[in-house]
Amino acid sequence: MPAGSHIDARAASAELxxxxxxxxxxxxxxxxxxxxxxxxxxxxxAVDGDVEVGRLGGAAEISTARGDIRITEAMGGKVVxxxxxxxxxxxxxxxxxxxxxxxxxxxxxxxALKNDGTADLDIRATTPHGDITARSL
Numbered sequence: 001m002p003a004g005s006h007i008d009a010r011a012a013s014a015e016l017x018x019x020x021x022x023x024x025x026x027x028x029x030x031x032x033x034x035x036x037x038x039x040x041x042x043x044x045x046a047v048d049g050d051v052e053v054g055r056l057g058g059a060a061e062i063s064t065a066r067g068d069i070r071i072t073e074a075m076g077g078k079v080v081x082x083x084x085x086x087x088x089x090x091x092x093x094x095x096x097x098x099x100x101x102x103x104x105x106x107x108x109x110x111x112a113l114k115n116d117g118t119a120d121l122d123i124r125a126t127t128p129h130g131d132i133t134a135r136s137l
Contacts, residue, residue, distance in 0.1 A: 004040070013047065030064075041077070050086070068130070073137060074098075076120040087130040091137050096120050100134045107131040 001007075004023045009016075011029040018025075021038040030046035038055040046064035053060075053070070059077035062069055068086040071079070075093045092098035092113055099119035102109045105128040112135040113123075125132045 015049075069125075074121055074123070078122045079124070081123070081125040083127045083130060085129045086127060087132070088125045088127055089133045090123055090125065091135055092121050092123075094137045096136070098123060098134070098136065100125065100132075102126070102132045102134070104128065104130060104132055110134070112136065 003021045006023045008026045013031040014029060015032045016027055016030050016034045018036045024041045025039045026043045028045045030044060030049060032049040034046055034049060034051045036053050039053065040057040042056060042060040042062060044051060044062045046067060048066050049064065050067040051062055051064055051069045054072050056071050056074045060079045063082040066085045067083060069081050069083055070089045073091050073093050076096060081088050097116040097119050098113040098121035099115055100111050100113055100123045102125045107127060107130045110133040114136040123134055
């Protein structure tokens, strides 16, 4: 697919793996592993499995019933992450001021984000069973 392509897909049970830079991505029904190199924005619902995003350019809503969520580099916007059982890890891009609103029932929260008072990146992360880690790159 050409760089910047938009994806809008629904499946009963599917893995998703993309290489390169995508535009807006909407995917429902992911199962097992989801791995995206880069997306401008992302709305993803996974049934079961880990979700890994290399670079996220803007807003995102990611949820999985069971599995870890990892975003290597988030550039800005509102990022809402939820897993019922798993860890959540987010890296804020270098120079980006970020804020974290996090909650876990059985786990730890580690917040090493840089915030200059005005957040360009707003992260909301919840997991009843797992750790939440957010850090600036």
